[in-house]
Amino acid sequence: MKTFKTHIEDTFTKELPADPVLENGRRQVTEACFSYVTPKKTSQPQLLHVSPELLETLGISETESQSDEFLNVFTGNEVLPNTKPFAMCYGGHQFGNWAGQLGDGRAINLTEIKYKNQRWALQLKGAGPTPYSRTADGLAVLRSSIREYLCSEAMYHLGVPTTRALSLAVTGDQVLRDVMYNGNSEYEEGAVVCRVAPSFLRFGSFEILASREDTKTLKQLTDYTIKHFYPELGAPSKAVYLEFFKTVSNRTLDMIIDWQRVGFVHGVMNTDNLSILGLTIDYGPYGWLEGFDFGWTPNTTDRQHKRYRYGNQPNIGLWNLYQLANALFPLIEDVEALQAILDDYRTQFETKSLQMMRSKIGLFTEDETDLKLIQRLEDVLQMMETDMTIFFRNLSKFEKDKKSNGLDLIQDAFYNPQTMPKDAEVFWQQWFQDYGTRLQQETLSDAERAEKMNAVNPKYVLRNYMAQLAIDDAEKGDYALIDELFQLLKQPYAEQESAEKWFAKRPEWARNKVGCSMLSCSS
Structure with a gap:
C-alpha cells in the first residue's frame, strides 16, 4: 500500500488535546478528545470481503488489498508507519438519560488520509479494549460485523448519507456474548470491520465537554470540526457557531427523511450514535420495515417504550439536536437564535416529509389535497400487514386511466390478502379512485412517472x-x-x-x- 501511505494526513491527533495517560486501563478521561491505544492482535485473521468501490475511493489497488500488509493493518495486527491509533472520548444520552462518558469502547481509529481532496478516517470496530470499554472486551462478533458491513455499503448505494465499510474479516478468536441479554452466553466467532468516514465525531463528542464545563476543549473541538468539515462557514465566531449548528440540524433532518423514505429504522438513536456530519453511524440493532408500521422498532431493549420506533425517528432527531444545542450554548450564548433553528427543523420536517412522500407516490406537482391523500394512504397501509418495499415499488405500475386495477397491482405486498377486512377493501378502492384522479393533474406519462418513482423506491433492501x-x-x-x-x-x-x-x-x-x-x- 505504498501509494496509500503517502496520503496519510492525521489532523485529529495533531490539532486536539490527547489523554496524557498512555496505559490502556478503563478510566474517566478529562480535558482530552482521545486516548492513544493499540489494536489487539488477532490469532488467525482471514479477510472475507472488501468493498471495491471504497478501495478505489481510498486509492488502494485491488492487488494491494490482497496483500498480507492489507490483511494485517485492517485486522489490527500491524500499525501503519508514522501513525498512532486512538480511541475517541465522548458521552451521550441513552434512551433519553444522560449516561456520562461513553467513548470508543470497541472502535479504534487507525489514521486519516486525504485523497483527491477528500478526507477519510479509518476505524476498526472490534479491535480490542480501550479506556472507554468499561466492563466490555472491545471485541465484535461475526454476526453483527456482517450486518454492519453489508448495511453500510447498501445504504451508500441507496443514496442515504452514511459511514462506509472497507473490509470484513474474521479474527480466528472466540468471543463470549449473551445475544438476548437473558443469561445464555455463548462463544461466537470474532470479527473486525474497517469503517470509513470523513469523521466519526458525534453529538456526544461535544456533550461530554459541555457536561464537564470544559469550554476550552469544547471550543477547540468545534473550531477543528468547522475548519475541516464545514470550511465554507468561515472563521470561527459566534455567528459561525450558530450557522454550524443550523447546518448540522439540516443534515440530520435530511438523513432521517432518507431513512423514512427507504424504511430504515436505526434502533438506537442515542446522542452518541448521531454523527456531527449527518451520516448514518453505528449499525447496531437496526432493521428494515417489512410491514408498514410507524410503531415498529427492531431493538429488544426498546420494545416496551418504543422510543426509537420508525415513526418517531424525526422527533428523536429533534430531541438530540436540543442536546447538541445545549452543548454548544457556551460558545453561542443565544437561546432565541438556537431555538429558531430548532423550530425551523419542525417546519422543514413537515415540508420535506411531504415532498418525499409525494415523490414516492409519483406526484411531481403540488396540490393542497396531497397531504390528506398521503395520510389516508398511511392509514390504509396499516389496516393489514402490507410490505412497504413491495407496495411502493409495485405502485409505480399503476395506470392513471385504469383506477379499478390498483388492488390487483399491490396484492403481492399483502402478507395475508385472503384475510382483508371488507372495510379495508373499500378504503383501498376509494384511495385508488382518488389517486387516479389526482394523477390526471400530472403531465408525465405513466412510463415517465414509473421511472421517477422507481428512482426513489428501492426494489431491494437488506431485509x-x-x-x-x-x-x-x-x-x-x-x-x-x-x-x-x-x-x-x-x-x-x-x-x-x-x-x-x-x-x-x-x-x-x-x-x-x-x-x-x-x-x-x-x-
Whole structure:
C-alpha cells in the first residue's frame, strides 16, 4: 500500500488535546478528545470481503488489498508507519438519560488520509479494549460485523448519507456474548470491520465537554470540526457557531427523511450514535420495515417504550439536536437564535416529509389535497400487514386511466390478502379512485412517472432475514451469500431480473426468529 501511505494526513491527533495517560486501563478521561491505544492482535485473521468501490475511493489497488500488509493493518495486527491509533472520548444520552462518558469502547481509529481532496478516517470496530470499554472486551462478533458491513455499503448505494465499510474479516478468536441479554452466553466467532468516514465525531463528542464545563476543549473541538468539515462557514465566531449548528440540524433532518423514505429504522438513536456530519453511524440493532408500521422498532431493549420506533425517528432527531444545542450554548450564548433553528427543523420536517412522500407516490406537482391523500394512504397501509418495499415499488405500475386495477397491482405486498377486512377493501378502492384522479393533474406519462418513482423506491433492501441467512452460512464457513447480497445491494433501484427471489416478503419462519425480528445491542 505504498501509494496509500503517502496520503496519510492525521489532523485529529495533531490539532486536539490527547489523554496524557498512555496505559490502556478503563478510566474517566478529562480535558482530552482521545486516548492513544493499540489494536489487539488477532490469532488467525482471514479477510472475507472488501468493498471495491471504497478501495478505489481510498486509492488502494485491488492487488494491494490482497496483500498480507492489507490483511494485517485492517485486522489490527500491524500499525501503519508514522501513525498512532486512538480511541475517541465522548458521552451521550441513552434512551433519553444522560449516561456520562461513553467513548470508543470497541472502535479504534487507525489514521486519516486525504485523497483527491477528500478526507477519510479509518476505524476498526472490534479491535480490542480501550479506556472507554468499561466492563466490555472491545471485541465484535461475526454476526453483527456482517450486518454492519453489508448495511453500510447498501445504504451508500441507496443514496442515504452514511459511514462506509472497507473490509470484513474474521479474527480466528472466540468471543463470549449473551445475544438476548437473558443469561445464555455463548462463544461466537470474532470479527473486525474497517469503517470509513470523513469523521466519526458525534453529538456526544461535544456533550461530554459541555457536561464537564470544559469550554476550552469544547471550543477547540468545534473550531477543528468547522475548519475541516464545514470550511465554507468561515472563521470561527459566534455567528459561525450558530450557522454550524443550523447546518448540522439540516443534515440530520435530511438523513432521517432518507431513512423514512427507504424504511430504515436505526434502533438506537442515542446522542452518541448521531454523527456531527449527518451520516448514518453505528449499525447496531437496526432493521428494515417489512410491514408498514410507524410503531415498529427492531431493538429488544426498546420494545416496551418504543422510543426509537420508525415513526418517531424525526422527533428523536429533534430531541438530540436540543442536546447538541445545549452543548454548544457556551460558545453561542443565544437561546432565541438556537431555538429558531430548532423550530425551523419542525417546519422543514413537515415540508420535506411531504415532498418525499409525494415523490414516492409519483406526484411531481403540488396540490393542497396531497397531504390528506398521503395520510389516508398511511392509514390504509396499516389496516393489514402490507410490505412497504413491495407496495411502493409495485405502485409505480399503476395506470392513471385504469383506477379499478390498483388492488390487483399491490396484492403481492399483502402478507395475508385472503384475510382483508371488507372495510379495508373499500378504503383501498376509494384511495385508488382518488389517486387516479389526482394523477390526471400530472403531465408525465405513466412510463415517465414509473421511472421517477422507481428512482426513489428501492426494489431491494437488506431485509433482516436476508442478513440472517448470510450470517447462518458464514457461521458454517460459507461466505458466498455475503458477496451475493453485496452485489445485489449495489443496484437497489434496478430491476435485476436474475435476483427476483430477493424481491419478496419476509418468510414466515423469520417472523419471530432472533436476528430477523428481534435484535439487541450485543456485538
